[in-house]
Amino acid sequence: MAREFSHDAEQHRYSLRVDGALVSAVDYVANEDTISFTHTFTDPKRRGQGLAGEIVTFAIDDVEATTNYRVVPMCWYVGQWFDRHPERSGLLTR
DSSP, X not given: OOEEEXXXXXXXXXXXXXXXXXXXXXXXXXXXXXXXXXXXXXXXXXXXXXXXXHHHHHHHXXXXXXXXXXXXXXXXXXXXXXXXXXXXXGGBOO
């Protein structure tokens, strides 16, 4: 299975495709100094495989590596991701 991670800045979305099919995505809104993750989606047929965790990890890694944004986890899943990764809590803001 070929996994492809991407960031579409115009659509404000990070995506994960497996064998060309969109399986998970996380949407966001960026402001002056914050990025608010607003929605995480996983294809219902593919849930329970850790795909949402993979795309959120990719998104957070990208934000940390390429921006100075502070993260606002508006989506419950992104909030839970930070609960499971307290070592990344330094990126959070209100």
